[in-house]
Amino acid sequence: MATKPPEPILTRTWDYITETQIWRSIFRHGMPSNSRNRALAVMTNVFLHLHPVKIRKSGIRLKFTWCMGGLTFFLFLVETFTGLLLMFYYRPTVAFAYMDIIDLAEQVPLGIMRELHRWGAHAMVISVWLHMFRVFMTGSYKPPREFNWNVGVILLVLTLLLSFTGYLLPWDQLAIWAITVGSNMARATPFLGYEGPGAQLLALGDVKMVHAGSDARFALLGGRFVGEGALLRFYVLHCVGIPLVAGILMAIHFWRVRKDGGISGPM
Amino acid sequence: MSDGQDSASNPSPAPGAPAAPPATAAAAAQPAAAPPAGAAPSAAKSTEPSGLTRRLFLWSLPVGWVAFAGACVSSLIASGRSLFPNVLFEPPQSFKAGFPSEYNVGEVDVRWKDAFGVWIVREPDGFYALLAVCTHLGCSPNWLPTENKFKCPCHGSGFYRTGINFEGPAPRPLERARVVLADDGQLLVDKSVKFQQEKGEWENAEAFLKA
Numbered sequence: 001m002a003t004k005p006p007e008p009i010l011t012r013t014w015d016y017i018t019e020t021q022i023w024r025s026i027f028r029h030g031m032p033s034n035s036r037n038r039a040l041a042v043m044t045n046v047f048l049h050l051h052p053v054k055i056r057k058s059g060i061r062l063k064f065t066w067c068m069g070g071l072t073f074f075l076f077l078v079e080t081f082t083g084l085l086l087m088f089y090y091r092p093t094v095a096f097a098y099m100d101i102i103d104l105a106e107q108v109p110l111g112i113m114r115e116l117h118r119w120g121a122h123a124m125v126i127s128v129w130l131h132m133f134r135v136f137m138t139g140s141y142k143p144p145r146e147f148n149w150n151v152g153v154i155l156l157v158l159t160l161l162l163s164f165t166g167y168l169l170p171w172d173q174l175a176i177w178a179i180t181v182g183s184n185m186a187r188a189t190p191f192l193g194y195e196g197p198g199a200q201l202l203a204l205g206d207v208k209m210v211h212a213g214s215d216a217r218f219a220l221l222g223g224r225f226v227g228e229g230a231l232l233r234f235y236v237l238h239c240v241g242i243p244l245v246a247g248i249l250m251a252i253h254f255w256r257v258r259k260d261g262g263i264s265g266p267m
Numbered sequence: 268m269s270d271g272q273d274s275a276s277n278p279s280p281a282p283g284a285p286a287a288p289p290a291t292a293a294a295a296a297q298p299a300a301a302p303p304a305g306a307a308p309s310a311a312k313s314t315e316p317s318g319l320t321r322r323l324f325l326w327s328l329p330v331g332w333v334a335f336a337g338a339c340v341s342s343l344i345a346s347g348r349s350l351f352p353n354v355l356f357e358p359p360q361s362f363k364a365g366f367p368s369e370y371n372v373g374e375v376d377v378r379w380k381d382a383f384g385v386w387i388v389r390e391p392d393g394f395y396a397l398l399a400v401c402t403h404l405g406c407s408p409n410w411l412p413t414e415n416k417f418k419c420p421c422h423g424s425g426f427y428r429t430g431i432n433f434e435g436p437a438p439r440p441l442e443r444a445r446v447v448l449a450d451d452g453q454l455l456v457d458k459s460v461k462f463q464q465e466k467g468e469w470e471n472a473e474a475f476l477k478a
Contacts, residue, residue, distance in 0.1 A: 177406050177407075177420075177421055180404075180405050180406060181404040181405060181406065181421065184404055184405040213355075214351065218351065219350050219351060222350075222352060223352075223355055223357055224355070224357060225357070225384075227356075227357065228356070229352070229355075229356075
């Protein structure tokens, strides 16, 4: 006679799985059914540990945060994923760049991928501005959050630079002349641009140190005008350089949100 | 120093190594006991395997850090320098533009515009070379023969055939390049030497080649 009924097969399977060494080596806490395990679930997870273990109820009110920071991060992830897929097809050379963009729209399966990347970029610029607007209107830039405000300003600039470098990659007339116009601003950089203030002072006798072939714009474009050097440089900056810096600053940004008293709200 | 402590705590050393522990203990203790200044005793000098005195070790610290910082800074400079290419795969700044007889009087010649970004204008009394770079934001204007003007497609700046701006946002006239006769009788255009009208530089002899 059985003294107690056998447990259902699902329960026994679940118990067996959660008792294995593999499971226990990955999850070092029990089910998040009490506040201790819920805290451990956040703290022992590399992706979640930047997030506060507990946040104020007001912090998740959409009316207060608009969720614009989170939306911006989500759009960054969308851009990273769609951009990675585009990299499998796009070749950053004068001979191929424009044709590959056309191919991405017309031949490559799921031709909407490039449009997702483009619209995601537009949406990210908008959400970054709205996030900044919300932070300003709620006074969340005030001490002790002033450092994080500055990190956010740098992230805003990096977002705009990502848009600017991505602008050139389709390599059509709009792209080339837009970057020609935009990069001409670098000519007026103080001391570093050959038309900028102070550039005339940097000369050895009659030999100018800063000229059209050695100034900031030249370093940016890898040449005197927007050509193949500029296309390759902008591609590398767009896909590796700026996302890397932005990723590091985002980690700092999210971490400081937690350290500076949680998502906004009164201190 | 651990050797010295071991031998001190063990008054009767093992028979396998009778004399070595006291000798190393003495050598290790010698620099600590002696004052830092002055020559080390000859006995300690002979037993020191590396020749690294305390003085030499302390001096090597700042020297090492300075060398390390120098290596870091110079590799940083080298990395920055690598972004400035030595060889450009661009058209050269100066080029020969054919013989004067190949140009028709009163015409704006566009044959060098795509390759070098230069228009050569033949007037009854000579030549001048206009740079095809809009003075507004740097786009490349087009020569419209029927309207007898240069027109920039980006923001609509317009220039007379002389290069003087008359419409749109361009703040100043197009720039002219140096144009002279080469030894073989061809026109030689040098874009690295520019002449600006608003600075009175169009009066320069090399801004206008008399025919």
